[in-house]
Each structure stands twice: as structure tokens, then as C-alpha cells.
Amino acid sequence: MNVIAVIPARYNSQRFPGKLMQLIGPKAIIRHTYDNTLATGLFSKVFVVTDSPLIYDDIVSNGGNAIMSINEHESGSDRIAEAVADMDVDIIINVQGDEPFVRKEPLEKLIKAFTAADGHNVQVASLMHIITEPHLIHNPNQVKVVVGLxxxxxxxxxxPIPYHRDTTIPATYYGHIGVYAFRKQALMNFTKWPQTPMEKIEKLENLRYQENGVFIRMVLVDFKGVGVDTPEDLEVAKEIYKHSN
Structure with a gap:
């Protein structure tokens, strides 16, 4: 399969404008994400797609691949779909631009969802991890997911899902990690569908797939990631970087 990684990178984040150009050590967040994704060696091509000349120049001037987004977009999926529309690819991995410490193992597991025994049935896949901390289970910024057999x-x-009605039965809570893999046609279909009722209510674009009858295969990993959504997250990321170098 021809598998590529695309990193959507919007400059004006609502909660933390310009966050992707914030420095962790000598490099901006977006370049850490790009370099670490490239270093996995899993992809035939890795590129950033962005609406920002600052982000584009930072990637390209340091030898990376980037594409300027032509249109305004509601979501990262729409931005990716525009970039890959004319590419001959099988699987597209959407790596979030604000995950500077992305690693090989979870991305490799995500790709294997399409090569497993029933992988031909998988159109979209994503990652999840077990959460046990009550503050995360009840935090609306930590998206939860329940899965079938x-x-x-x-x-x-x-x-918090599932609702723990019978406390004599142990409940497992899975936190969603916003890294996706799509077959190209599934992604292109997504961009043609209007926003769906549950998607609008929860503000979760992945619900658009489910409301249109497309299941998302979830892959369990022990990687939690460090997404930089706030200035406080940035300070945590800087500490992690400092102690790992």
C-alpha cells in the first residue's frame, strides 16, 4: 500500500493562536511534529498542509515538504482532502500538528488495522488509550469512545461513556487520541457530506462518519501523547523536551 502522512496545520487556533510556531527547544512545535513523523520511516511521503506562510516557510526552509492550502476549511480533514485530491495514494494518516512527540509504534499499529485479516473492511481507523483518572473521564476536552467486540x-x-449504572461490573474508559487513518475514498466522501446532527451537538467531526454508516476501527495503544492546546500544555512539553535531551 502507498501510505502517506499529512499534518494539517492551522495557524489561528481558537484556544492558543499561533501555537504551532511556539518553540520547544530550538524548533517550533510543527517542525518537531514533522521531523518525528518523518523519522518513523513508515511513509512514502510526509508533508504539512497549512494556511500559514509562516508555517510553510518554517517547514520548507528546513528541507521539509509543505503545501499551502487553497481554500478556507472547517476541519483538518477538509484541509487534507484538498491536498490529496489528485494524489495516487491508498492510506492517509492524519497526524495532528500539535503532537510534537509523536512516535513510530502507535502509527505503525494504526497502519496495521488495514492489513489485518479483516482489514479490507476498514475504511477509517483511529487510536485510543485507557483512562483511569476521574478528572479525565469527566473532562469534556478528553473525548471518550466505546467500542464493539x-x-x-x-x-x-x-x-463519560459508558454510564456506570451497575457498579458491580468493572467499567473500562477509553480516551480517543485524535490521530486518524483513512482510505482515500472514505476521506473524499466525508468532505461531500453535510455536517450531521450529533457532530454539531458534540462538536466532533468523527461522528459524521458514524452517522453516515461508516465504522471507525479503534486501535488500543499505551501512547497518550502530549497535545499542545494551551500555554500550560506548552510548558509541560518544554519540560518533557528538556528532560529527554
């Missing part, structure tokens, strides 16, 4: 997602929600 074959690990296809049944529902994503910002609410």
Missing part, C-alpha cells in the same frame, strides 16, 4: 467505535462523546 471487534473494536469498531460505537459512539464518541465528550460525556
Amino acid at each position: 471487534n473494536n469498531d467505535a460505537l459512539l464518541f462523546s465528550r460525556s
Whole structure:
């Protein structure tokens, strides 16, 4: 399979404008993400797609691949779809631009979802990890997911799911990690569908797949990642970087 990684990179994040150009050590967040994705060696091509000349120049001037986004977009998926529309690819991995410490193992597991025994049935896949901390289970910024017996997602929600009605039965809570893999046609279909009711209510674009009958295969990993959504997250990322170098 021809597998590529695309990193959507919007400059004006609502919660933390310009965050992708914030420095961790000598490099901007977006370049850490790009370099670490490239270093996995899993992809025939890695590139950033962005609406920002600053981000584009930072990647290209340091020898990387970047594409300027032509249109305004509601989501990262739409931005990626524009970039890959004319490319001959099989699987597209969407790596979030604000995950500077992305690693090989979870991305490799995600790709294997398409090569497993029933992989021909998988159109979209994503990552999840087990969460046990009550503050995360109840935090609406930590999206939760419940899965069926074959690990296809049944529902994503910002609410704690499942509801633990019978406390004599142990409940496992899975946190969604926003890294996706798509077959190209599934991604192109997504961009043609209007926003769906649950998607609008929860503000979760992945629900658009489910409301249109496309299951998302979830892959369990022990990688939690360090997404930089706030200035406080940036300070945490800087500490991690300082102690790992």
C-alpha cells in the first residue's frame, strides 16, 4: 500500500493562536511534529498542509515538504482532502500538528488495522488509550469512545461513556487520541457530506462518519501523547523536551 502522512496545520487556533510556531527547544512545535513523523520511516511521503506562510516557510526552509492550502476549511480533514485530491495514494494518516512527540509504534499499529485479516473492511481507523483518572473521564476536552467486540467505535462523546449504572461490573474508559487513518475514498466522501446532527451537538467531526454508516476501527495503544492546546500544555512539553535531551 502507498501510505502517506499529512499534518494539517492551522495557524489561528481558537484556544492558543499561533501555537504551532511556539518553540520547544530550538524548533517550533510543527517542525518537531514533522521531523518525528518523518523519522518513523513508515511513509512514502510526509508533508504539512497549512494556511500559514509562516508555517510553510518554517517547514520548507528546513528541507521539509509543505503545501499551502487553497481554500478556507472547517476541519483538518477538509484541509487534507484538498491536498490529496489528485494524489495516487491508498492510506492517509492524519497526524495532528500539535503532537510534537509523536512516535513510530502507535502509527505503525494504526497502519496495521488495514492489513489485518479483516482489514479490507476498514475504511477509517483511529487510536485510543485507557483512562483511569476521574478528572479525565469527566473532562469534556478528553473525548471518550466505546467500542464493539471487534473494536469498531460505537459512539464518541465528550460525556463519560459508558454510564456506570451497575457498579458491580468493572467499567473500562477509553480516551480517543485524535490521530486518524483513512482510505482515500472514505476521506473524499466525508468532505461531500453535510455536517450531521450529533457532530454539531458534540462538536466532533468523527461522528459524521458514524452517522453516515461508516465504522471507525479503534486501535488500543499505551501512547497518550502530549497535545499542545494551551500555554500550560506548552510548558509541560518544554519540560518533557528538556528532560529527554
